Amino acid sequence: MQQLSNELYTRKTAVVERIVQFGTGNFLRAFVDWLIHEANLQQQQDLGIVIVQSTSGSTSEVINAQDGLYTLVTQGIQNGQQVNYEQVIESVTRSISLQNQYEEYMKLAVSEDLQYVVSNTTEAGIVYEQLPFDAQPSKNFVANVTHFLWKRYETFGADPSKGLIFLPCELIEQNGTALKNGIVSYANAWDLGQSFIDWVTGANTFCNTLVDRIVPGFPKSQYEELTLKLGYEDKLLVAAEPYYIWVIENKEALHSFPLVTNQFEVKLVDDLSYYRERKVKMLNGAHSALTPLAILLDTDTVGQVMEHSKLRPFVQRLLVQEVIPTINGDKEQLMTYQQAILERFENPFIAHYVKSIALNALAKFKTRNIPSLLAYYKQNATLPKHLTTALAAWIYLYQTPEVFSPQDAPEAIEQIKAKPLAGVLSNENLWGIDLTTIPQLEQFVGEAITAFKESQTAQFIAELEEEALGL
Template sequence: MKKINDLVSKVERPIRVMQYGEGNFLRGFILDIIDRANEKGVYNGNVAVIKPIGFGNLDFFKAQDNLYTLSLRGKQNGTIVDENRVITSIGQTIDAYNEYEVYAKLAALDTLEVVVSNTTEAGITYDAKDAFELTPPGTYPGKLTKFLYDRFTHFKGDPAKGLIILPVELIEHNGTKLKECIIKYIELWHLGEDFKAWVLSHNTFCNTLVDRIVTGYPRETADKMFETLGYRDDLLDVGEPFGLWVIESEKDIRDKFPMDQTGMDVVFTDNLKPYRDRKVRILNGAHTGTVLAAYLAGQDIVRDCMADTLIRSYMENLLGEIIPTVALPRDEVIAFKDAVIERFENPFIDHSVLAISLNSVSKWKARIMPSFKDSIEQIGKLPQYMTFSFAALMAFYSSSDLQGEALVGKRGEESYKIMDDKNILEFFAQNYSSEDVKTFVNKFASNEAFWGENLAEYEGFVSTVSHYLENIYKNGMRNALLSLSEEA
C-alpha cells in the first residue's frame, strides 16, 4: 500500500511556531487549527515540532515528510461528521536531546513568533537540580528558559524578538505558572536582570483553555481506514469535530496569531475564568452529575445514556439548574450546552461511564458544588437535580467491601470497582448504612475534609438527600429517577 507522502507533497512555509510535544492532542487540535489558518490564507506559517523527552523517536514523522491524516468523527450541528484531512503544517520535527544543535538554532530564527506546549500536567514544574549547562535542561520550563536566553543573546535584547507563549497543559493559570518557573530559573542560574526584564516585558505569556477529545491512533480500525484513505499513515490521529481554544492575554496577539479567523472556536479574551467555569460546570458537571446515577440505572456507555430517555431527561434538567450559574451570555451558554449533548452522542466513541466515575467525590466538589452554591444564592432553595446527584454519588459509593485500593460496589449481581482517595473509601467502608440513612448522609455531608465546608448546614440538605437515597436503596435508581421527575 502507498504511503501518505506518495500522494501528498510537503508544503514549505516559514517556521513561525515552535511546539514542545508531538503527541495526539497537539496533532489533533493545535496543528489542525494552524493548518486551517494556512488553508484559508489568513496565516502563512509552519511549526517546528520538538520532542521534549529523552525516550521515543520521530521515525514515523521523518518517514512521512511530517505529513499525517486527522480524522474528525462525531456529531455536530445535528449531522454526523466523518472528515479526513491531511495536515501539512509541520515544517520540522526535532529531537531536543539527539538533535540539540538543530533545536538550539531555532532561537536565532527571525520568523519565529509563537511557542506552544503540551508537556502533560506535570510538565510545568520547577526543579532546583535542573542545570543550564545541560543540553537540554531536564524540565520544560528549564528548556524554555535556556532557549529564551539564547534568543535574547543572539538578538541583543531586541524587544521585537520576544515570543508569544501558549502552554495548553491542563492546569489552571498555565501561562502564569510557566512564567513563574522561568523567573525562578533565571534567578537560580544567575542569567541577569536585563534578561529577566526582557522576558517579562517583551514576551507574552498566555493562560489558555483547550477542549477537544482526541483518541489518537485507531489501532482496532486502522487497516480499514487505510483502505478508505487509499494509503497507509502510521501517524493517523482521530478526534471529535468539536474544538475550543480560549486564549487569555494582556495584549492583543491576533495580528501575529489570527487563529480566530479559521472558522474554529478560538476565543481571545482578557478573562479566561467564565469560559473555564462554563466548561467545568456544564461539560464536566454533566458528566459527574449524571454518570453515577446512569451506571446504577443500567447504562455503561455515555452515548447509550443519551439514548435512554429517563437518563437524558435527568441530565437536561440538571443542566437547566447549572446554566443560570455561568457568567456568560445565556445564548452562548445554551449553544455550548447543545454542543456538549452532541459530543455525548458521538457514535464513534465508546466513553465508559465507569472511567468517568473515578475520584467522584473531589469531582463533585470541583464541578457541581460551585453551581450548587450559586444556585442556592440565586433561587433561595436547594437545586433539586444537583441535590439528587449528591444522593446518587452516595448510592454509587455505598459499600463496606474494601478490597485493596478499591471499594467494591454491586449493581444487581454485577460487581464494580469504586476508585478514589484512600480516606474516602475508608469512610464509606466504615460508615455505610442502608438502615440509618440520615446519620450516614449527615456524616458525609458534614465532613469538611471532603468539601472544605459543612454541607449539612444548608437548610434541608441532609433531609432531602436522605429522602432521595432511601428511595434509591428501596426502589432502585430507575424508579428513583422517575419519582424525581414527578416531584419536579
C-alpha cells in the same frame, strides 16, 4: 502499501518555521496543528510548525519519516448532523528529538522567523524543579524553555523584537502565568541576570489559554478500514470530534493572530474565567453528575446515557434548570453550549466509559458540581434536586463496595466509607463546606440513598422528571 510522505502527497501550502511546539501528542496535532493548517489554506498564511519531542520514544522519527504529514479524522455530531471525514494536515515541517538532536534545538532558538510557542506537556509539565544549569537537555519542560530563551537572548541581546508569544495548552489555571513564573525561577536559580529576566517578562508574551476538544487519538479499531479507504499507511493517524474552542487572554498581543477570525472558534478575551466556569460546571459537571446514576443503571458509556429514556432528560434538566442559572453570562449562548455538549455526548464514534470518569470522583464532584449546588440554593432557597441526587448516588456507591469499587485517594475513601450520613455531609475536607447547613439536603440525600438501596433508581429519577414537569 506506501506510507504517507512528500513522495505520495503534494502539499498545497508553502510554510516557514514560525512556530515551535513542545509535545508530539495527539491533542496538539488534532487541535493547534489542524487550526494552523486551516489558516494556511484559507488565509494564505505561511505558518510552519517544528515539533520538539522531549520524552523518549520514536514519535519524532515517525513524524520525520512522514515529512510532517498525517491524517486527521473528524467524527461526531455537529448541528444535528453526523460528521465523518479525513484530511491530510501539512502544517508540520519536521520534528526535533531533544535527547538526540539538542544542537538542532539550539539552532532553532536563534531563528529569526520564530513567532509563537505552543505546548501541551500535561498538567504536570509546567513545574519548577531544582536542577543545575548544565543539565541539558532536561526532562523538565520549563527548564528546556529557559535554555531556549537564554540562547535566543545570548544571540540577539535584549532586542524586544526577538521575543516570542507563548500559547500553552496545558489544562491548568493561569497556564501562561505559571510558565512565565517558572522560567523566571530558573533564571534566578541559575544567576542569568536581571537583564535576561526583564527581556523574558517584557519582550515575550505569556498568554493564559483554555482549550476544549475531545481527541480520542489513534483510531485503532478503524485503522485497517481507513488505510484501505485512504490508500496509504499513516502511523500518525489521529481522530477528533468536530467541536473545538480555544480561548486566549491578551487581546493586545494577539490582535493580528491569524486564527482570530470568524472562520475559527478562537476567542481573544480579557478574562477567560467565564469560559473556564462554563466548561467546568457544564461539560465536566455533567460528566460527574451522570456517572454515578449510569453505574447504578448498568449503563456503560456516555453515548448510552444519551440513549437512555431516564438519564438523558436527567442530564438535560440538570444543565438547563440547575447549572445554567448559576453562571453569569448570556443565557442564549449558554443554551447553545448546552446543546453542543449533548451532541458531543451523543458522538457514536467515541466510546467514553463512565467508569473512566469515576476516577477520583469525590474531588471532581467538589470542584465541578458543589459550586453549582451552592449557587442554586443561594439563588432559590430550594435544593437543586438533580445535583443533589448525583451527590447522593456518589455517597451510596462509595459506601457500597459490592456495587462499586472506588478508585480514589485512600483518605477520601476512608472519610466516606461506613460513616453516618450526617458525618459524611458535614465533612468539609470532602466538599469544601458543611453540607448539613443546607436545609433539607440531608433528608433528601437519605431518601435518595434508600431508593438506590431498594433498586428504585429509575423510579426515583422518573419522579424527579414528573416534579420538574409539574405532573
